[in-house]
Amino acid sequence: MKIKKSFLPGIAVTLLVSVVAKYLAIYLPFIGAESLAMLMGILLGNTVLTQSKLNSGVKWSEKYPIEIGIALLGLTVTLKTIESLGINGILFIVLQMLLTIIVAIVLGKRVFKVSKKSSLLMAAGNAVCGSSAIAAVSPEIKANDDERRTAVATVSLVGIVLLIILPIVGPVVLGKQDLLLGALIGGTLQSVGQVVGTASLINQDVTTYATLFKMLRVILLSVVVISFARMAQGKSQKTAQPKKSVSQYIKVPWFILAFIIFILINSYVSLPTQLTHSAKELTSFSGVINLAGIGLNLKLKTIKDSGSRFLGYGLLISLLQVVGAISLIKLLF
Template identity: 55%
Template sequence: MRIKKEQWQGIGLVLILSIVSTYLAAYFPKIGAEGIAMILGLILGNTVLSSSSFAPGVKWSEKYPIEVGIALLGSTLTFQTIKSLGVNGVSFIVINMALIIGTVFLLGRYVFKVSLKESMLMGAGNAVCGSSAIAAVAPVIDSKDDDRRTAVATVSLTGMLLLFILPALTGSLFGTDDLLRGAMVGGTVQSVGQVVGTAALINPTVVTYATLFKLLRVMMLVVVVLSFAAIAKRQNQQEDGASKKKVTLFPWYVIAFVVLVAVNSLLTLPDGWHHVAKTLSSFFGVVNLAAIGLNLKWTVIKKSGVKFLSFGFVVGAIQVILAFILIKTFL
C-alpha cells in the first residue's frame, strides 16, 4: 500500500473528484455521490484528464482505499442483525442471494456468453453490495482489471435505475406496508448507499427496515468471497498451465471484516466509532467509483459495454421479480 512519488498526482485527482462528487450529491440525491463520481470520472478520464501521468495514482486509488472500506464496514455490523430479522427475514435474504447468483451464472453462460469470472463479479455485485463486493471478489478469482471495471459500472448503473423505480413500484406492490417495502429495497438494490438513498425517498421507517435487510446481505460477503475463490481455484486447476496460479482465500480485508463484526457484536463499539467507520467506508466507495470511472476507457465500453449493460439490466429486473415472490412467500 506504499505510495510512490509518481502516484501522488493521480491520487490527488481522485480525491478532488470524490470530494466534489460528495458535495454535488446533496443537490442530486437520486444519483448519489458514487454515481456522480463514476459518471464524472468516465467523462473526464476519456477527455481532458486522460494524461498517462495520472494513471499510477488512479490505479492505486482504485485498489487500496476500497479494501480499507470493506474492512471498516465490518465494524458497523453485529450478529444481532440476524436475530432482529427473524427466521423468515433471514430465509428471504439467503434464498434470494442464492437465486440471484444462480441466475447470473446461467444467464452469463447461456445467454450473454461471458466468462465464469465475469459472471462471478456480476453475481457478487448484484447479490451482495455492489462495487465493494466486486472489489472483494476480484483479487481472489484473479479477474482482469477491465472486467472488474465494467462489472462495477454495470452494477452501479443498475442500482441507480432501481433507485428511480422502486419507490413508486413498492408502493404499487405493497401499499403502505413499510416492512415489505423495506425488504424489497434492502433485498435488491446494489450498494449500501443506494439502499439508503432509495429508502429515504419513501420514508424513515422503510430506511430502517431496508438497512437491516441490506446489512444481512453484506454479512454474507465472506461466504460469497470464499465460495467464489474455491470455484476459481477449481477452474484454474482444470485449465492447461493454470494449476500453478495461487488463489488467495483469505485477503486481509476479509479477515479484518470478520474480526470487526465479531468485536462489535461482543463489545459494542462506541457510536462515535460507528459514525467514523460508516463515513470512511462510504467515502472510500466514492473514491473507488471515481477511480474506476477515470480508468474505464471508451474502447473497453465499446467492446463489452452494451452486452454488460443488457446483462445488468436483465439481472436487475429478475432480481425484483424474485424478491417479490420471496417476500410474498416468507414475509
C-alpha cells in the same frame, strides 16, 4: 501497497473528484455520491484527464482504499442485525442472494456469453454490495482490470435505474407495508448509499428496514468471496499434482478477515458511537474513491466494446432480481 511519489497526481485527482461527488450528492441524494463519482470519472477520464502521468495514481486509488473500507464496514454492523430480521428475513436474504448468483451465472454463460470471471463479478456485485463485493471478489478469482471495471460500471448504472423505479413500483405491488418495502429495496439494490437514498424517498421506517436487510447481505460478503474463490480455483485444483493444505486451498484476503473480526468485536464489545460513525463515513467515502478511480480509468472504448451487451446483461439480472424478491416476499411474509 506503498504509495510512490509518481502516484500522487493521480491520487489527488481521484480524491478531488470524490470530494466533489460527495458535495453534489447533498443536492442529488437519490443518485448518491458513488454513482456521481463514477459518472464524473468516466466523463473527465475520457476528456480533460487523459494524461498518462495520472494513470498509476488513479489505479492505486481504485484498488486499495476500498479494501480498508470493506474492513471498516464490519464496525458498522453486529450479529444482532441478523436477529432483528427474524427467521423469515434471514431466509429471504439467503434465498434472494442465492437466486441472484444463479441467475447471473446462468445468464452470463448461456445467454450473454461472457467470461466465467465476468459472470462471477456480476453475481457478486448484484447479490451483495455492488462495487465493494466486486472489489473483494476480483483478486480472488484473478479477474483482469477491464472485467472488473466493466462489471462495476454496469452494476452502478443499473443501480441508478433501480433507485428511480423501486420507490414507484414497490408501494404499488406491496402496498404501504414498511417491512416488505424495506426487504425489496434492501434485498435488491447494490450499494448501501443507493439503498438508503432509495428507501428515504418513501419514509424513515422503510429506510431502517432496508438498511438492516442490506447489512445482512454485507455480513454474507465473506461467504461469497470464499465460495467464488473456490469456484474459480476448481479447475486448476483438479489438475494440480501436489495436495494442498486447507490454508493453501482457501486464501482469504486480509480485509475479509478484518471485516469478520470487526463484526464480532462490534457484537460483543460496546464501542464508542463516534468510532462506529467514523467507520461508516470512511467506508462510504472509500466506496466513492473506488468508483471515482474506476470511472477515470474506464475508457469509452471499453464501454463501447462490451457496453450494450453488459448493460443488457445487468438490466436482465436486476429485472429478475426484483421479480424474485417480490415473489419471495409474498411467499415468506
